[in-house]
Amino acid sequence: MKTIGYASHSAKDDLVPFHFERRDLRENDVAIEILYSGVCHSDLHTIKGDWGEQPYPLIPGHEIIGRVLEVGPKVKKFKTGDNVGVGCMVDSCQTCDQCESGEEQYCRNGMTATYGSQDRISGETTQGGYSKHIVVREEFVVSVSDKLKLSHAAPILCAGITTYSPLKKWNIQKGSRVGVIGLGGLGHMGVKLAVAMGAEVTVISRSNKKEDSAKALGAKGILVSTDENAMQAAAGSFDFILDTVPVKHDFNTYTPLLDVDGTLVLVGQIGFMDEPLTVPLVMGRRRIAGSLIGGVAETQEVLDFCAEHDIHPVCEIIKMEEVNSAWDKLLNENPDHRYVIDMSTLSLN
Ligand code: NAP
Ligand code: ZN
Numbered sequence: 073m074k075t076i077g078y079a080s081h082s083a084k085d086d087l088v089p090f091h092f093e094r095r096d097l098r099e100n101d102v103a104i105e106i107l108y109s110g111v112c113h114s115d116l117h118t119i120k121g122d123w124g125e126q127p128y129p130l131i132p133g134h135e136i137i138g139r140v141l142e143v144g145p146k147v148k149k150f151k152t153g154d155n156v157g158v159g160c161m162v163d164s165c166q167t168c169d170q171c172e173s174g175e176e177q178y179c180r181n182g183m184t185a186t187y188g189s190q191d192r193i194s195g196e197t198t199q200g201g202y203s204k205h206i207v208v209r210e211e212f213v214v215s216v217s218d219k220l221k222l223s224h225a226a227p228i229l230c231a232g233i234t235t236y237s238p239l240k241k242w243n244i245q246k247g248s249r250v251g252v253i254g255l256g257g258l259g260h261m262g263v264k265l266a267v268a269m270g271a272e273v274t275v276i277s278r279s280n281k282k283e284d285s286a287k288a289l290g291a292k293g294i295l296v297s298t299d300e301n302a303m304q305a306a307a308g309s310f311d312f313i314l315d316t317v318p319v320k321h322d323f324n325t326y327t328p329l330l331d332v333d334g335t336l337v338l339v340g341q342i343g344f345m346d347e348p349l350t351v352p353l354v355m356g357r358r359r360i361a362g363s364l365i366g367g368v369a370e371t372q373e374v375l376d377f378c379a380e381h382d383i384h385p386v387c388e389i390i391k392m393e394e395v396n397s398a399w400d401k402l403l404n405e406n407p408d409h410r411y412v413i414d415m416s417t418l419s420l421n
Contacts, residue, residue, distance in 0.1 A: 073103065076420055077131040077203025078395055083121035086396045089418075090129055092199065094207045095191075099146040102213045104156060109201035110135025110226035110387075111411040112257060113318045114160075116399055118188055126188050133201025134160040134186040135226040135412075137216060147210045155216040157375060159229035160365045162186050162198055162212045174367040176212075202395065204415060214372045217379035227257060227385035227410040228378050230365065235262035235314060236374040237366030238337040239269060242312050246270030249309060251295065253326060254316040255282045256402075257410040258339060260386055262314045263289040265374075268381045274306075276313070276326065285408040289386075297325060308332075316340045327358055335359045385410050391417035 079090035097103055115132035117123050136158040140150050150156060163184035164176040171179050184192055187200030199206075216225055235258055244250060248271040252262040255275050266273045267290035275286040276295045283294045295306050308331045315326065317340040327336055338360065366374070378384070386409035390398055398411040 073205055073207070075203055075205040076418060077199060078392060078418070079129040079131045079199070080119045081129045083119065083126070087119075087132075087202065087399075090131060092131075094205050095194065095196070097142060097144045097207060098193070098209070099144040100210050101144040101207050102140055102147055102150050102156070102210055103142040103205065103207050104136070104138035104158065104213070105141050105205055106136055106138040106201055106203060106415045108137040108223055108226045108389075109133045109203075109413045109415055110230065110257070110385075111390075111395065111398055111402065111413065112230050113402060114230070115200075115202075116402060117318070127197045130188055130197065131199040131202050132187050133203070133413075134158075135229040135231070136186070136201035136206060137222050137226045137229070138206070141205070143210075149210055149215070150213060155218075155222060157214045157216050157225070157229050157371075158186065158201065158206060158208050158212060159214070159233060159371050160186055161368070162189075162208045163192050166211065174369040176367050177365045202392070202413060204418060204420060212368060214368065214375055216375060219379040219382070220375065221384055223389060223412070223414070224384040224387045225375070225378070226412050227261060227387065228375055229371065231257045231261040231385065231410060232265070232374045232378065233366040233371045234258055234339050234363070235316075236265050236377065237370055238314060238339065238361075238363040239266055239312075240370070241363065242335055242337065244269045244271050244312060247272070249311045249331075250274070251276045251310045251313040251326075251329060252291075252316065253277075253297070253313060254318070254340065255286060255408045256316060256318070256406060257385075258316040259314075260285070260289055260409060262316065263291050264383050264385075265377075266314075267291070268377070268383055274310070276329070282408045295329075303329070310334055313337070314339060323360065327360070330358045333358070335361055337361045337363050339363055387412040389414050393417070
């Protein structure tokens with residue numbers, strides 16, 4: 073299928089229109105017309121080379137909402153016209169213990185990312201959601217409930233699952249004291265989801281500029297990480313902290329905020345492990361953990377959870393041609409919500 077997307081041709085280039093082919097349907101494939109595509113900070117990290125060399129030209133995007141156009145003969149779960157989502161993965165080995173337990177993101181043989189990976193069968197480079205169409209094997213497509221607004225659901229596919237998964241894993245529930253560092257795309261979903269699970273949530277931000285947004289999301293307030301007195305006063309007051317900071321940083325700024333046995337989970341950009349693990353960890357038997365997105369079943373679970381609890385990401389809908397300026401703003405203005413591309417603004421020609 074001939075289609076179009078926005079690709080970058082190098083780590084330094086802007087995204088530009090790019091005509092390309094999506095593969096012919098395999099028997100277990102679903103062809104999807106993409107309606108909305110969220111803009112994740114990982115798209116920038118990848119394209120700009122923060123995570124190493126990439127196979128350019130490359131189309132980013134892994135928060136995809138669309139409608140099924142056609143299905144292969146062996147597809148069972150979907151039919152033409154269904155509303156569906158695709159997240160950060162489009163394939164995995166499907167046979168290892170991790171895949172069998174629904175944690176394809178930790179596939180022993182390496183999952184296939186939605187963009188920038190090699191297709192397991194043809195070897196071609198996978199291309200992401202800033203495009204009109206995508207073809208994905210059935211196992212990596214999730215259903216989108218009618219209760220969700222299609223224009224405001226895309227960020228659940230990455231920002232939602234990436235924050236939901238550790239909140240569930242660490243058993244966040246009524247009364248849990250949760251801190252979310254960084255009020256951006258991931259952070260704002262982390263707040264909404266933790267609040268819906270009954271937690272008492274505080275946003276840990278570099279200033280109090282986002283206080284109103286934090287409260288509107290259900291947080292009890294902001295702890296300003298650059299205010300040393302406030303940070304000292306908050307020592308030991310969190311059971312769980314989700315760190316979404318997208319740059320190299322020293323987590324020793326935040327670990328003293330954990331209570332005994334508390335956990336800080338890194339989901340933001342890693343790359344600062346040259347920092348020694350120091351006293352706060354040892355003195356509190358605290359843990360630092362990492363977490364990578366979530367499995368397909370759990371992605372379905374978070375979509376259904378959001379539908380059930382009427383949770384919608386805060387989205388600013390943009391035109392395709394506005395994507396480069398949205399990336400600039402993501403880097404320089406730190407918006408407290410998600411940009412989502414309305415794919416109808418990209419014409420096929
Ligand atoms: P985002 O929308 O840009 O939000 C990041 C937030 O971090 C900003 O709004 C800002 O919040 C804070 N921040 C920015 N620069 C900072 C700095 N120098 N020091 C301290 N805080 C800073 O990004 P996102 O889309 O939420 O993604 C966040 C990170 O998660 C990215 O690194 C992304 O690659 C990663 N990610 C990981 C996974 C995973 O599976 N583990 C999945 C998706 C994304 P304040 O203004 O409130 O301080
Ligand atoms: Zn993402």
